[in-house]
Amino acid sequence: MLFQKSLRRELARSFGATLVVLVTIVMTIILIRILGQASAGKVNPTEIGLIMGYNLIGQMPTVLTLSLFVATVGTISRMYMESEMVIWLSSGQSMWSFVRPIIQFTWPTLIVVFVLVIFVWPWSNRQTIDLKERFERRGDLERVAPGQFQESANGLRVFFIDKSSLQNKQGKNVFISATDHGKQSMTSSHSGHIEMIGEDRFLMLETGQRVEQGLGQVEMKVSEFKVYGTRTDEDSETIALPSTRAIPTVVLLQNPTPSNMGEFSWRVGLIASTFNLMVIALAITSANPRVGRGGNLALAMLMFLTYTNFINLGQALVNDGKIQWLVFLFTLHGGTLLLSLAWLTVRANNWSWRQLLPRTAKPQAT
Numbered sequence: 001m002l003f004q005k006s007l008r009r010e011l012a013r014s015f016g017a018t019l020v021v022l023v024t025i026v027m028t029i030i031l032i033r034i035l036g037q038a039s040a041g042k043v044n045p046t047e048i049g050l051i052m053g054y055n056l057i058g059q060m061p062t063v064l065t066l067s068l069f070v071a072t073v074g075t076i077s078r079m080y081m082e083s084e085m086v087i088w089l090s091s092g093q094s095m096w097s098f099v100r101p102i103i104q105f106t107w108p109t110l111i112v113v114f115v116l117v118i119f120v121w122p123w124s125n126r127q128t129i130d131l132k133e134r135f136e137r138r139g140d141l142e143r144v145a146p147g148q149f150q151e152s153a154n155g156l157r158v159f160f161i162d163k164s165s166l167q168n169k170q171g172k173n174v175f176i177s178a179t180d181h182g183k184q185s186m187t188s189s190h191s192g193h194i195e196m197i198g199e200d201r202f203l204m205l206e207t208g209q210r211v212e213q214g215l216g217q218v219e220m221k222v223s224e225f226k227v228y229g230t231r232t233d234e235d236s237e238t239i240a241l242p243s244t245r246a247i248p249t250v251v252l253l254q255n256p257t258p259s260n261m262g263e264f265s266w267r268v269g270l271i272a273s274t275f276n277l278m279v280i281a282l283a284i285t286s287a288n289p290r291v292g293r294g295g296n297l298a299l300a301m302l303m304f305l306t307y308t309n310f311i312n313l314g315q316a317l318v319n320d321g322k323i324q325w326l327v328f329l330f331t332l333h334g335g336t337l338l339l340s341l342a343w344l345t346v347r348a349n350n351w352s353w354r355q356l357l358p359r360t361a362k363p364q365a366t
Contacts, residue, residue, distance in 0.1 A: 003093060004101040007075070011105045014071035022063050023056075030055045044135045051128055058124040061116045064109055065274045066304060072102060072281035073300040080286060095348035098282055106278050113274050117267045118249045126246040156180055161192075170194075174205055176230065185212045187228065195229070202229045262318035265325040269311040272333040276340060277304065283343040307336065 030052050038045045076098070079085040088097075162173035174192040178185050189208025196202075205228045212221040244252070244263040252260040280303060285296050314328040345351075 003088060003097065004104070007098065007101045008105045010075050010078075011071055011102070014075050015067055015105075015109075018070045018074070019063070019067040022067055026059050026063055027052070027056060030059070042135075043132055047131055047135070051131055054124040054128045054131075057116070058121055058128075061113045061121065061270055061274075062308075064113055064116075065270065065277060068106060068109055068274065069277040069281055069300060069304055070297065072278055073285050073296050076282065076285040077296040095282065095344060099279075099344075102278055102282065106275070110271070110274050114271050117270050121267065122246050122248050125243065129243060129246050174203075174208075176203075176205075179215075182215050183212055184215060185210060187211075187230070189225075189228065197229075200231055202231050204229045258321045259319050261325040262315045265318050265328055266311060266315040268329060269314065269333060272329070273307055273311065276333060276336050277307065279337065279340040279344065280307075283340050283347065286347075 031048075034043060034048050034051055034055070037043045038048055043051055076085070079088070157176060157178040160173075160175040161171040170191065170193040172191050174187075174189045176185075176187040178187070187205065187208060187210045189205035191207070192203055192205040194202070195204045205225070207226055208224070208228060210223050210225060210228065212223075213219070244259050247260065247263065249264065249267065252264045281300065284299060284303065310332055314323070314332055317323045318325045318328055
């Protein structure tokens with residue numbers, strides 16, 4: 001049918017252009033955030049591209065949903081502004097006639113969003129967390145960069161090396177500040193190198209000075225040395241609890257704790273919102289020559305942000321045990337779908353809100 005083919009063709013063009021723009025914006029935001037984390041020593045600078053890719057994959061469900069929503073609103077707005085909607089409605093089409101081609105265009109993207117949210121989202125988060133944890137578990141000496149003060153893994157020592165040689169594992173002008181067993185010490189030396197003693201790794205300092213002072217005490221102990229060895233911390237053995245964002249969906253259902261169900265309700269809610277937003281786009285888009293297409297897009301963005309914030313709010317309520325996840329899903333997404341269909345019915349039948357309100361009888365003049 002000409003009507004359905006032309007509508008799907010225009011939706012595809014608008015969706016593709018919107019997707020390219022949103023992906024570019026999201027990639028820029030992710031890159032800026034990761035560069036900030038790398039400069040703060042939270043991620044490995046050599047793995048920025050890999051972490052950026054995992055983050056982009058994790059954000060793709062939201063990007064696809066927003067692209068579909070904006071493309072639908074933009075397409076229908078253009079049809080109103082250029083009087084194409086009048087032609088289709090005059091030829092026997094109705095507002096309900098737009099539902100079928102929009103669903104036909106949406107369902108492949110809906111399947112992609114489903115796969116991304118249920119399977120790819122936890123996997124990408126797990127990969128990102130593993131990269132960050134592996135970088136955090138590196139030894140103290142691997143944390144040290146020439147010309148920078150660097151804190152150790154346990155936060156008890158601060159290292160500084162003026163110059164270093166990675167091949168020979170040597171450094172010049174080494175400074176170490178440590179707090180341990182109620183004492184604070186500052187050690188400086190002309191040079192240092194790494195030496196293995198048994199299975200332990202030591203930083204051997206040469207020709208330096210060490211100052212010790214008890215916490216809260218005035219007296220200090222100053223000593224000089226020709227050779228001084230300090231054991232470096234190996235990889236941290238601390239095991240962090242897995243984030244719910246990185247837990248596979250099947251595991252969430254097998255362990256129905258409030259936090260797991262909150263994450264599961266968020267994933268299901270994102271899938272449901274993809275379909276609901278298509279109905280909302282068809283229901284809210286109208287023509288207003290004074291406002292133009294920008295008014296429809298502004299209203300669409302406001303509704304998208306409101307809907308997304310309600311999904312996040314529901315996840316927090318489920319996490320706190322204040323509401324059951326099934327009640328939340330049916331209330332928010334089921335209620336949104338019913339309201340959208342009611343709004344679309346009012347527009348399809350050209351009803352006025354005044355006509356739906358009960359009329360009051362006018363008093364007769366005597």
